[in-house]
Amino acid sequence: MTHPFTGLVAYPITPLMDDGELDLGALSHLVRNAVAAGVSGVTVLATSGAGVTFDRAERHAVVESAVEAAQERVAPGAPYVPVYAAISAPSTREVVSLAQDAERAGAAGVLLAPFSYLPLSDTEVRALFRDVAEVTALPICFYNKPVQTQFDVSPTTLAYLAANARVASVKDTMRRDDVAGRVSDLRDAVGPEFSIGLSADVQLLAERPDVDAWHSGLAGLLPGEYINVWRLARAGGQQGASLARLQTIAQALAGMPHPIGALHSLSNAIGVPTAGPRGPYAAASQEETWQLGSAFHG
Incomplete structure (x- = not known):
């Protein structure tokens, strides 16, 4: 059985209609494309x-729709592509409810970034994950976002959560000085069966690290090209046009002040219509849309 949160994990946007309501049909299209790729x-x-x-x-509706879409494209007898659900929220009560909802909707695992309006202590983070583990049998991925949450999980705490709170994986950031040293420290703490994954498209595509998982928002929109890069990186093969194209687009996205709005703009560019994201996230400006379109079309 494949371990959860391994391989290339794609993170699609949540498309919206012009009135700001969910466009579950467009979301299903993105999920089917990713699975087919x-x-x-x-x-x-x-x-x-x-x-x-x-x-x-x-x-709940998003998770349910994504699970249904992922199962539609599975060949007879082939294993399902797992759908994971992020369950972050400001209170433990909300997080626990979202974990239960995700399991009921058919998710294969949950992703949790601990955040609040004040930085959380190590004791508080450990308690949060234990509380989630008590209400769901799903594996949990620790979503480590130290810049945004002001909490950078230590190898010791990650090992504790692996032993006591169903945490089977970490999604860590490559935006740090010594990524290789960080991965080594985490591996020593959690052992070989734990999935160590990295995110940040610009850095992933530049270094193509040898870890258990790549977590990518860009792969949610351009999965065909991203899977080519992932497979060649795993095989040690020479990269080609897909890498260069993705690097150009990732660099354009990284330079934009409204990254979520920019991803929505990129979705429109690839032919999956969506309105801009809900506030407080801003839609991409006309200039940002032009720059991104230029990067996408080459």
Whole structure:
């Protein structure tokens, strides 16, 4: 059995209609495209999917639709591509409810970034994950976002959560000085069966690290090209046009002040219509849209 949160995990946006309501048909299209391209998993409602801008019922609908879409494209006898659900919220009560909803909707695992209006202590973070583990049998991925949450999980705490709170994976950031040293420290703490994954498209595509998982928002929109890069990186093969194209687009996205709005703009460019994200996220400006279109069309 494949371990959860391994391989290339795609993070699609959550498309919206012009009135700001969910466009579940467009979301299903993105999920089907990712599955058909050969990604290892799909995560909805994380940063790229702007999950914290939706209420509980909407988040349940997103997970349910994504799970159904992922199963539609599975060949007879082939294993399902897992759909994971981000469940971050400001209170433990909300997080626990979202975890239960995700399991009921058919998610294969949940992704949790601990955040609040004040930075959380190590004791508080450990308690949060234990509380989630008590209400769901799903594996949990620790979504480590130290810049945004002001909490950088230590190897010791990650090992504790692996032993006591169903945490089977970490999604860490490549935006740090010594990524290789960080991965080594985490591996020493959690052992070989734990999935260590990295995110940040610019850095992933530049270094193509040898870890258990790549977590990518760009792969949620351009899965075919991203899977080519992932597979060649795993095989040690020479990269080609897909890498150069993705690097150009990733660099354009990284330079934009409204990254979620820019991803929505990129979705429109690839032919999956969506309105801009819900506030407080801003839509891409006309200039940003032009720059991104130029990068996409080459």
